[in-house]
Amino acid sequence: MQVVREHRDDLVQRVRVMGAVVTALLVAIATGFWFVQLVQGDYYRELAENNRLRKLPVKAPRGLIFDRKGRLLVENIPSYNLMLDRSRSADLAASLAYAASVLEKPLPELRALMERYRPIPDFKPVLLAENLTLSQVARLGVVGLEFPEFEVEVHHLRLYRHREQTAHLLGYLGEVTQGEIDASNGFYSPGDLVGKKGIEQTYDEILRGEDGERVVVVDSRGEVLEEYGRKPAEPGKNLTLALDLELQQEAARWLEGPEKVGAIVAMDPRDGEILAMV
Incomplete structure (x- = not known):
């Protein structure tokens, strides 16, 4: 009887230990669920929305420039730009190699451009090339299924009508430098075009306007299903000079x-x- 009693007490002790372990595990799991659902709920909710919704920039048309009698000096014309969505690329190296062949640019140049875009989230399309020819647009369209990360968008290209006589006064547009990005407190992003000289630089804030954005719903492959919302771009203000x-x-x-x-x-x-x- 003594042996049976000892075995029973030992079994009860083991059951109690096992019960305590199971209880501790359940408490830990419950605590984890509580932490994820309540403490970090907003974070994971935002993360899920970002996987479903994409924000695409809508560039604002730059303001026009006229002389004192209303004659047009600078205008905007349509331009085909190549955008790259890195999140949809299965092999970024292969994507850049194909883009280099179409654009007839050195591959190291495109790789260096990608390094500049590193701070930008992968799901945000970045500018790879501007002012594509119709032949280049056609080649990119043919391989749309093989390289879904490439998108050709219509943007605005600056046209200086009388550049031979007015270039030194009007200036020009150029891509923002890293120093300008650092000094802008987040106002500029890699790939932005800003005034570099003359009127374009002096009145850049007036001429550039305010970019808008499109919020679209995408599937698991990144394909756009529908437009969820839109904030229209605000065009830059036109400028009339004293110049005749x-x-x-x-x-x-x-x-x-x-x-x-x-x-x-x-x-x-x-x-x-x-x-x-x-």
């Missing part, structure tokens, strides 16, 4: 030829407005 185009062109003709060296400035003495500057 006819007077500017006439001043430029006076200095045509390698033997003519000098500078011409025509100013309205009543208010100091610059009418021409060559």
